[in-house]
Amino acid sequence: MKITSVVIIYNSKIEESETLQSIKNCHLDGINLEICIWNNGPYFLNEKDILSFFSLCDDKKIKVNIYQDIRNISLSKIYNFFIKNKSFDFITILDQDSHLPIDYYQNINSHSNAEIIAPQIIAEKNGVMMQTDPHLYGDSKIMIQEGKVNTKIDSIMSGLAISQKAVKKIEVFRGYVFEEKLAFYGIDSDLFRIINMMSDAQQPFNIYCANTIYHSFAIFNPEEAKNKFRLMEMFYFKFFIRNEYQKKSKASTLWVCMRDFFRGKNSFYRTKNLIKFTLKNTHPRSELEIHNNINPTHSN
Numbered sequence: 001m002k003i004t005s006v007v008i009i010y011n012s013k014i015e016e017s018e019t020l021q022s023i024k025n026c027h028l029d030g031i032n033l034e035i036c037i038w039n040n041g042p043y044f045l046n047e048k049d050i051l052s053f054f055s056l057c058d059d060k061k062i063k064v065n066i067y068q069d070i071r072n073i074s075l076s077k078i079y080n081f082f083i084k085n086k087s088f089d090f091i092t093i094l095d096q097d098s099h100l101p102i103d104y105y106q107n108i109n110s111h112s113n114a115e116i117i118a119p120q121i122i123a124e125k126n127g128v129m130m131q132t133d134p135h136l137y138g139d140s141k142i143m144i145q146e147g148k149v150n151t152k153i154d155s156i157m158s159g160l161a162i163s164q165k166a167v168k169k170i171e172v173f174r175g176y177v178f179e180e181k182l183a184f185y186g187i188d189s190d191l192f193r194i195i196n197m198m199s200d201a202q203q204p205f206n207i208y209c210a211n212t213i214y215h216s217f218a219i220f221n222p223e224e225a226k227n228k229f230r231l232m233e234m235f236y237f238k239f240f241i242r243n244e245y246q247k248k249s250k251a252s253t254l255w256v257c258m259r260d261f262f263r264g265k266n267s268f269y270r271t272k273n274l275i276k277f278t279l280k281n282t283h284p285r286s287e288l289e290i291h292n293n294i295n296p297t298h299s300n
Helices: 018-023 047-059 075-085 104-109 164-174 187-200 228-245 250-262 268-280
Strands: 002-009 032-039 063-068 090-094 116-125 128-133 139-143 147-149 160-163 207-215
Touching: 002 018, 002 075, 018 032, 047 063, 075 090, 075 187, 090 164, 104 116, 104 207, 128 139, 160 164, 164 187, 187 228, 228 250, 228 268, 250 268
Parallel strands: 002 032, 002 090, 032 063, 116 207
Antiparallel strands: 090 160, 116 128, 116 160, 147 207
């Protein structure tokens, strides 16, 4: 089986990425694995760090391509870039801070008839390790267990495996896989919304819950949850829902922006950004395009 794993890193070294370090320990019998690392900034990767990782991957016959665009561009555009430019049976989406089980790829291989494979996500919440995803769509308290999924589902992106067949089905349905009006927050929720819409339209997917991944959620960290950047991202997605799903007019959305500002609910900074988002109907980072001539800066 041919699998492409996309790993996005930001403000991190390769050796600091728990995801990349755990991939090295995965069993790969029967797997033709290519790791596509996208360094989204803000600094270029260290050459010694790259060569050290290449050496370990060479021993396991893992193909690695490293792309570096340090402008911190939209994740949705990066995902779509690799879907368009790579050949695979399955593509997996990974961030930098997940711990993969050693049988992660073997479990994907054993579900070769699946179209989408969502792992169980275990994370620390309020000091307790618990499953946080996948869950029933619309009810984050009802967890979905391992096995065939016959209900509407929602989950996060990291560890998600999408087959080439699923890619083609989603592209036919809406023209693209990942919503490029979103840049960071909400991309996963939007994808599962489409998957569930397709099921309602008699175009269901063969979905399995398999693998168990330990993940670090910044949103569960009380300090990170108050982070100005993260709060702004949540508001962008809230307004995306208002504009795209609820089909509210721009005039009414702009009125809400100004109302909340004058009531002291939103700062000038947040209000300004939300007005720009509403008028342009896209995230500011999504205005940055991936260069047409981009190539890996490093390959083994």
